[in-house]
Amino acid sequence: MLRFAPNPNGPLSFGHARGIIINGEYAREYDGELILRFDDTDTTVKPPLVEAYDIIQHESEWLLGFKPHRVVIASDxxxxxxxxxxxxxxxxxxxxxxxxxxxxxxxxxxxxxxxxxxxxxxxxxxxxxxxxxxxxxxxxxxxxxxxxxxxxxxxxxxxxxxxxxxxxxxxxxxxxxxxxxxxxxLLDFQSAVEDHLQGVTHIIRGKDLMDSTRKQTLLYGHFGWEYPETMYWGRVKVHEWGGFSTSQMRKDIEDGKFSGWADPRLPTIAGLSGTGIQASALRNFWIELGVTQKDIAVPLATLYSHNIKVIDDNAPRVAFIRDPVEIKLEGINEANITIPTHPNNAEIGSRVIDLGNPIVYIEREDLQHSALRLKEFGDFDIDGKVATFVSKKRTDKRKIIHWVSQNSSDSAELEIVKDGELISIEGRLESHQIKLGTSVQLERIGYGIVAEKNKVIFTHN
RNA sequence: GCUCGUAUAGUGUAGUGGCCCAUCAUAAAGGACUCUCAUUCCUUUGACCCGGGUUCAAAUCCCGGUACGAGCACCA
CATH class of the missing domain: 3.90.800.10 (Glutamyl-tRNA Synthetase; Domain 3)
Known part of the structure; x- marks a missing residue:
């Protein structure tokens, strides 16, 4: 019998995910149960947020892949x-x-x-x-x-x-x-009594609570109870984020620095999932770190690598042209072409590019080459804003670039978080029927999540 | 200051006295594959904090040092 006991003074963030995932994983592994407990006994310093009770339950389920077996609210x-x-x-x-x-x-x-x-x-x-x-x-x-x-x-x-x-x-x-x-x-008393009442057998928590264990063990001694088995994890810092706290984020949101708890710049579960981080990637990440008492600093690259493993096989390929330049194609016959949506997963299907109007967009940066290959289409020689068809097959080692046709693309926005700043890049996005919330791969750019029909939020590359 | 804890490659992690000239992942470098700067695959580089002790044998046990962290809230 394990438990995870957040203060509902805000939705869950990255660090909470460790608590719920590790405790939940042990419960699953040993056929135990997981209690989600709201330690909402402070109304002054860290007052609870009334919406957080529901949000945390949903986020917990999302993270775990199952519903906590029991929910306890301390204030009840x-x-x-x-x-x-x-x-x-x-x-x-x-x-x-x-x-x-x-x-x-x-x-x-x-x-x-x-x-x-x-x-x-x-x-x-x-x-x-x-x-x-x-x-x-x-x-x-x-x-x-x-x-x-x-x-x-x-x-x-x-x-x-x-x-x-x-x-x-x-x-x-x-x-x-x-x-x-x-x-x-106070926490030490409430938590100790409740753990006993709920029959908790194992506690896995941060090592900042080591003295809590000792305090509570003394109380258990007085009551004649037996204290649960306890394990601790150390502090985790993510280099790219620095320090953050739920209270501080709450203040910043109220001050209008962020759009809300789901702001892509915030290390909240809502923010992470909104930028395309998958629950199973978060699970694999925390399970890999395990339960050691060391204080560690991890790079986001580790989390991203887990996320790529989760999403790549099913991420449709889509072209997004940054800083688009209009090019006219000369010497082509087809009114449209069909290209695969995923290079190694045919099941995802294919996409049709309309070339009825022989105008395409390519990235300005690619224009510095005079010979290019439009991916999945053909080799072209570039002269100014005109591209002349050379061959369907590859004739040489010319650079392969992504592109979109004017008829099969829309102007769109790519939103990227860079050094804590939210940057919006205007461009042309290939027309698509992809469901909102799907992780895609923007060819030659990186992974993203389709937030709106014409807005992609960058996940990582 | 008092108390408690931790120390293995760049970053994480496995290893609880001989299976360890130390595992795996990630990062980096190189290469293969590839109509993406993606995915996949291969190769290489790279570590047991320091000093003592116990032992036939120590990354693993003990002592000391050092470094880092946490607690000493009428917060969680």
Whole structure:
């Protein structure tokens, strides 16, 4: 029983894909189950985005190739967490602490017990009720787990389990939750209790959560539970992207720097899939990286190479002419020609090029040669804007170029992300009946995805 | 500062004491095929952080060093 637990403060991004894919893959491999859990217990610092709940479920399914077996939403489970606070106070391994964060920090550093620690169970119950009924305001009190203030690792000393949030000013965005609760669990407590309740047996997560494991293991000890088997992965940086965070992207989108979560410049799942990265390429990529604790920096080329393997066999070939120059063909007889859509996959069929009007477009850059071969058509000699037919067969080693006919092409746009900038290239795109969203290969340019009838978004080359 | 963790070719990764003059992928270079600067195929280059120790035997175990990273939030 595994789980992946994102904060729904935005849709999934590249890094989340690792979490869902690795956990999902282990679940699949060992006939286990995968829980998708929304850890939406912060309404102030990283408030959830109400649309994200649905989007994340769809994106998870897309990434995994199957639906998560169970979906759990932490904000639906608050009463359950309260119940465990009662158990914790009754068992005298939890207490209400009224120190400020700064005050407690000093106790943590000096390894001394805070004064709130010594109170009786009954007094703690009273204080806990004051947290719940609103007597205490945010910052006035917090529930702590009793560990040991002399523990070697400072992170583990009497760590905080629940705090008060101002849910009047910052209501939870889910309508049925809203301002219903003022006391909310922190990640370490919520996650620990929920993992036990759901019967999680294995946790695979980032190594930034290593101390979480240790904190939670101490709590499990108090409850008499057995902590799941845990593995960690290290940080992954993609050289071409640098650092990014969901919160920052959210801000940039709100500021209008990006068109939305699906902006092709963003390393979100929506952005990646929109530029033609396939779910199975992402799966192969993350599975290949595996679960090591090393911090790594990977080039995008690795992901692209996986993507090419996925799409090439079925990517129709299409011509797109950048910086097109009109050329008149002399000496041809055919009104149209038929050429294959894919060089090694005949099943994809063929395309018919209309030459009723003997005008074609080629890229300006190719015009510097005086002898050219129009691919799948014939050899031509170029003189100015006129191309004279020489031969159907190849007569020499002249350069082979892609081209489109005027009748069988439309003006179109190729959108490319380069160094974080969105660049639009105008040109002529071969007329086609390709379904939107299909990955194609623009001959001599690279792979792209048909976003609109006359707009292709570049994937990679 | 305290605590925890990691260290194999350019980049990733396999390898848990002898099958290792170290696997695979990717990148780079060269070549074959090809009516695309694509795909496919072949070849080449290229690595066990440093220093000690244990052992008949160490990439693999231990100690120290160094480098890098993470945690010490009333975020997740």
């Amino acid at each position: 489970r608050i009463e359950e967490y309260y119940r465990h606070v009662d158990l914790m106070i009754d068992g005298d391994f939890g207490y209400v602490c009224q120190c400020s964060a700064e005050e407690f920090r000093e106790f943590r550093v000096s390894k001394t017990n805070c004064p709130c620690r010594k109170y009786e169970v009954n007094y703690n119950k009273q204080l806990w009720n004051k947290m719940l009924d609103g007597t205490f305001k945010p910052g006035d009190a917090v529930v702590r787990v009793k560990t040991d203030m002399t523990l070697k690792n400072p992170a583990l000393r009497d760590w905080p389990a629940l705090r008060i949030q101002d849910t009047i000013s910052n209501p939870h965005p889910r309508e049925n939750i809203g301002s219903k609760y003022r006391v909310w669990p």
